[in-house]
Amino acid sequence: MRKTPTRTRFTPRLRGAFVSVALTAISGTTLAATPASAAAPGTGTNTTQFKGVNWADPRDNYADDPVVLSGLSLSDTYAQTYAKASRVIAAFRANLGANTVRLPINPYTVNGSYWKSYRGVIDAASDQGFKVIVSYWEGTGTQKDGFIDDEATYWPMWNTVVKAYKHDQHVYFEPMNEPHGYTDTEWADLAAKWLATYPSVPRNRVFVSGAGYNDHVTSVCADPRLKGTYLSLHHYGFWKDYATYDQWVADLKERIGTCASRTVADEFGAPMTTGLDYNKPDATNNSINFIQADTDTFRKLGMGSVYWPGLRTDDTYSIQKLIGDAARPWLATTNQSGADRLAWAWGRGKPVQP
Template sequence: MRTPPAVSPTPAAASRTPLRGRAALVAVALAAVGSSMLVGAPSAAARPAQDTTQFKGVNWADPRDNFADDLLQLSGLSTTDTYRQTYAKATRVIAAFRANLGANTVRLPINPYTVNGAYWKSYRGVIDAASDQGFKVIVSYWEGTGPRKDGFIDDEATYWPMWKTVVKAYKNDERVYFEPMNEPHGYTDTQWADIAAKWLDTYKSVPRNRVFVSGAGYNDHVTTVCADPRLKGTYLSLHHYGFWKEYATYDQWVADLKVRIGDCANRTVADEFGAPMTTGLNYDKATPDDNFVNYVQAVTDTFRELKMGSVYWPGLRTDDIYSIQKLVGPPSRPWLETTNQSGADRLAWAWGRGKPVGK
């Protein structure tokens, strides 16, 4: 989500479809397309890698920016779809993310309405379809909307059971990662670290190298969660947006990003960053007078330099000028088209491909 801070932030089992059944589903869908740690020093198996470049991804969002007091409905899907229908549509969308962008990771929202009721069976089709195609899946909790959109967990009486259900379903799927909360800006840095530590203690069965601890505030700095020994062994998620400043130069954007990361780049994934993609901006060309061009070139260069993974916001969200993909084709057989090739070029560069452009 792209809700700006009030001021510019500063650093301070539910039965899963049997494997053979899912394999059959993925074969059908692809044919239609076209062919783990406790407090203390982490063990080698539970320690994040020395860089996070394995995460090359996009967010797939509800048109409402994922803030909802009801069922989440990802762009291109329907809450009335069965598991099989959801799985088939999601298979095509995930395949398009890979074909068009070279992505291997997708970040998805959850909330208690979606998980704690009957729709969870269908919604799991999205997670399963992505995992079955080899995608890494980051599952993140979003709060509600209106007065509930305040940076706090809406209702702990439904929040913890939600995560119990999700963890039970996916703790043994090594491709699924858990992000306890998106942008916990209602809490102080210390309060948020306490909640993240409680999450880890509650779900000890989840390896720490499959947990993304959000940076404090609007995920806008990871320095405090990085320094907390209780959170060792986890990945850290950072959000960073160009609209946080009216204007900054390329060098100023590089400096702004680096101070939010501190010396924690080897654990950090930028799982939200984005800029307008449908307004005709050319991110392949140096345009020093344009804030967003400066921003996109700066952050993608920096992610590559620091060997950081990144997950663009959004890969797909209906009616969002930031969306780098748009839906095409019939609703029952969705496919995607790229909205800005220069934006896709910059993603490829951040992900270690392509050639330097823009500067």
């Protein structure tokens, strides 16, 4: 029987010059090809085209005001945001081999004046060929309850985002992050309503979150109204005090069911700043068991994955940290063995050494 976890996570475009700088910064970085067994993007037989990280607000994306991603400032203009984001996105690719970034939105970000600047992040990522998953986050306090905070601001938010990016093939839409306030049926109804509201958005550019804390996709996968969409799954080691490698594999597969071909794990993570070595087995360590089990299983099942977080200030799970001048940020990897495990999940690298 599935157990719903208690969620307590640790706590107009400018082109040319900016894009040229970003791409120059990563020139010479060679990425190994996806394994021959992986189907080409868009075939619907797997989701390996999504190799990504989350870029988050230091507050975990739950906010009652605009979300401001780590390394950015609410006072940044569009040009400043675009320039900083171009460098961060380039660093995700250079350091990790990522091609996907997941970004938060809320009505305060989109319906107000900051939207003009925040678009610089989406545009910078898209201009570098990144896939961009845009996901709605709820607010804090009593609003952090797994429900849409206010539909009177939620739908206008999506109206604006869809109008701006429905023709950008790099941008994907995730109607809500972790809709745990709703029953499985209620959430499927709401996701179906989102699809009906925006019929101009191709279904293969929509991520329907798994029910609960995105913790199982079996119910949304079974709903014929949601056919053709991707499904997003979250999976975390702190949901259990301890499990073996085999138990984590079994736990993950139960949450996916027969739906791996549509599913992207767009959040999973473990401590990266505490010195753990994820390249070597350690049966006594829950986090190592978890990361090795997840990355092995993603690779075997042909699933894309988006690590939480690629960048979030003061988060022990963050696999990147900001370095350099604040106006010209770059990133450094906090745990090379963690980066190696991402590469393995994404079809590159070497298996765990005994």
